[in-house]
Amino acid sequence: MQEIAPLIPCGVLVLNAESCIVSINPFACSLLEYEAAELVGQRIDRLLTIPSRIYFQTHIYPLITLRKVASELYLNVQTRQRVQIPVLLNAVSQEQDGTSVTYISFIPVYQRRQFEQELINAKKAAEEALLRNxxxxxxxxxxxxxxxxxxxxxxxxxxxxxxxxxxxxxxxxxxxxxxxxxxxxxxxxxxxxxxxxxxxxxxxxxxxxxxxxxxxxxxxxxxxxxTLAGQLPDLVDTIDLAKLVQELIREFGMAQATFEVEALPAVLGNKAELINLFRHLLDNAVKFREPGQSVAIRVTGTVIGMNSFQHLPNKYRYSDYARIIVSDNGPGFSNQHSEEIFHILKKLSPNTPGIGLGLAISKKIVERHNGQISAQSSPGKGTQITVLLPVV
Amino acid sequence: MKECLIDRYNITITGNQDGQVVLFAHGFGCDQGMWRYMAPSFEADHKVVRFDYIGHGHANLNAYNRERYASLHGYAQDVLDICQALDLQDVILVGHSVSSMIGALACIREPDRFVRLIMVGPSPRYINDGDYYGGFEQEDIEGLLTMMDGNFFSWATSMAPAIMGNADRPQLGLELRESFCRTDLDVAQQFARVTFYSDNRADLPKLKTPSLVIQSTDDIIAPIAVGEYVAQQTPNSRLCIITATGHCPHLSAPVETTDAIRQYLASVN
CATH class of the missing domain: 1.10.287 (Helix Hairpins)
Structure with a gap:
């Protein structure tokens, strides 16, 4: 056997557990234009094109490690002069002396590859037509x-x-x-x-x-x-929400409340309506505080990716939304009411000021902006109103 | 709903049912089998949850939706849907490769649900862009897609249950029948496109969940410069460079990878 090894007409590579070359046969050396000594100790990546390196790391290595065997895999190797050679390879991995060793054999498939490519192209075209149909x-x-x-x-x-x-x-x-x-x-x-x-x-x-x-x-x-019916009026602009909220907070100068506002993203909307929206939300947090006590109000915001389809099932189009959260440490309410508080004329407590239109109007404004509004609360733990508005 | 999702994502739950949840999310190219060497060491004191993305492993391929998975947000929605259906709270999320960014998107969406994010070999952007070094050019990615096409013929066999004999190594027989790393070619190519053409650099500063970047010494897919970039751009993130090489340290050096995670969790708890 020993004397025919140098004559075998296919490439043979042996790799250690770190995917470094332990030995390489003469066929592979002459195909790739290297001396064996140059390659021993090098990682296999040296012999692969960049796409093949990605493919090796994401597919072949896990496959060999988990399955211990891989067959008929297609890759491109590259010579010293960076000439690409399409090859088909088989691999087996074995435990030897407590470490794993991988044996790889490969043959160049210049012509097969051409035919296969044509087959694949034809298949793709047919599939695409079918899919489109x-x-x-x-x-x-x-x-x-x-x-x-x-x-x-x-x-x-x-x-x-x-x-x-x-x-x-x-x-x-x-x-x-x-x-x-x-x-x-x-x-x-x-x-x-x-x-x-x-x-x-x-x-x-x-x-x-x-x-x-x-x-x-x-x-x-x-x-x-x-009168707040139908679609948003034509008057939409890029609105700096941080500035808008800061200006609104001045209106509450005398109230028993502290405000903390993070950097907020800009959104596309109607300024008057957005002022109205955030005035209602801040006003609610101030108005419904524990009698005689001060309330701490926080406004935070991030841009997140959300599916812009809200009603149609199995329809997806992800786009960026500004998520603004107005939270307070007020008395809160039972979360089971978190939807009905947005209903028109809905008041959870008859003793609080207002007539129960603030949040209904807020919801309407948000929906006119193609956004969403929701509430989360629990008694004694404060309330969190989340507003999603499409960003610029 | 819960049963439906368990089937859809082929969810497996092992370990201590009362323990803190570790949710493992696999990367591009394989399935939850990737975690088999690491999961056991967490099972003693954690509830270990693993799953396959649609089109991978044994997840329900019929649930694939081209529109949903045209964006990493669709995959992040998978993670969130699983957490919601199983009512997972205070989750330690471990994501490999692209699942690091998927995990980051999930944490940004629902910051209260996750306590830690472990990113194994993350990259927010694979393609070089001006001064930013991602490691690849667009033509490299196109080349990868062509190569995946070229493997269509072997793909067909890897999707089918393995039937070849292994008389010389009978211990492998059982494992072979489990057929690891099954992926649907269309899904895998779409996943490759979404993964390698994504740009999540702007998302990193938004991540509030404390995170650990586990960086292999010699990872051609996510080089050290990229791991450093992720740790620098993400608030409250720590970089841990391990001696393991390659893009799959959880396969090549499971003990070292597990230790890195455990040390991090111990140091911040």
Whole structure:
């Protein structure tokens, strides 16, 4: 056997556990234009093209280590002059004296490779055509399905829109009118002589006045809420959120609250609406603090990659969103209410100020910006409002 | 939901069920079999969770979605979905190769879920870019994709259960039937594209989870300069250079790699 080893017409390499060359046969040496002595102790990478090095590290080495055997693998080796040679290789790995040794044999496959490449190209072209066809058929089905859905939704939206328009009319005229009258009559009463009303009558009058002020506020908030319909207005700009939040914080100068604002990313949006949004969020944190106690409010932000499809299943398009978190150490609430707090006129506690529109308006603004808003809270542990807005 | 995901990602859970969770995420080119030499040493005191990405190992190939996996974010979503389904908290996430960046994206998305990120051979960008040295040029990556094509014929056999005889080494028979490193060619090529063309340099400063970079001495895929870059650009990150060589120290030097992780965990706990 010993005397035919130098004559074997294929390359033979022996590697140690570190993938360094232990021995190499004459066929391989003359193919690669090296002397054996130059290569012994070198890593196998020396003989591989760069793509082959990646392939060896990510596929062949794990395969040989875990399976102890690999066969018919295709690689490119390179000669001293960096000429590429396509080869097919087989490898086995064995434990010897407590360390693993890998035996590799390879043969050049210049012509086979050409034929194979043609086969692969033809197969790819066929597959691609098939895939495109499959995709088109699937898209067509989806499209048809969506068209029906869309049509149904359109008629529903049309109906809702009519209702809203009527509602808006009711608010702006029909509700305002009796309110104006109540105010007028109450005003008349309050201009009576001091002793014209009993003390009970005077108290009732004060009650009527307070209730009408509240009613007016409610109507104007509702009106604002319903005018915030449809898509974002054309007026969008790159907004520096850090600056915007810092400016808002000045409005709370007198409040019992401390603020901490991190560097926040810039987003694309309507400035007036974003001011409105963050004013509501900060105001909520300040307003719902433990009575008599100060509250610490933190605003932090990062850019994260999120799937921009929110409703369609199995549809993905990852894009960058600014995630802004407004957190406080206030009284918090049970997390089971974390969705309903965004509902219109929803108040978790009747004793707190406001009418329960702040978060509903916030949600509407965020959705108009193609974003998302969510809350996390637990009693005694504070609240965390997370806003996702598309970045520039 | 839980059972569905266990099947989808071929999740295996071993070790101490009450222990802290170590979640192992494999890199490009193989499957969870890569962790077989390291997992046992964590099983005594940790709950060890391993899985295969879709199209790798025994994960459910039908769950592959081209759109989802056109971005590393889709893979990060896999990690987060697994954590959510299994209700894993205070997780030590160990990612090899591209799973280091996938892990970083997952930690940035849900910082409260992960306590430590161990990155084995990470690279935020493989292709050189101006002053930045990643180690590769675009044509190298194209060459890799062509080479993967060229292995289509052997790929077909590696995907099928191994049937060849090993009369001389019967101890391997069982392992062979497990057929390691099965990957679907289309999925693998797509994964290669997403991996090698990604640029996650801007994500590193966003990572708040304390992290360890385990860097082999001679790794042509993620050279030392790249490991240093990752550790420098990431807040609260430590670099540990080990004497092991190559891109798979968890295979070539499992003990040294395990020790590096254990020392790091002990020093920061």
């Amino acid at each position: 499959d995709e088109l058929v699937k898209l067509k089905q989806e499209l048809e399905l969506h068209q029906t859905d869309l049509d149904r939704q359109l008629s529903y939206m049309q109906h809702r829109n009519d209702e809203l328009e009527q509602f808006s009319k009711i608010i702006s005229h029909d509700l305002q009118e009796p309110l104006r009258k109540i105010t007028l009559f109450a005003d008349l009463l309050s201009h009576e002589k001091p002793d014209a009303l009993t003390s009970m009558g005077n108290r009732a009058l004060v009650g009527i006045e307070t209730a009408t002020v509240r009613m007016r506020q409610l109507i104007s908030d509702l009106q604002f809420y319903f």
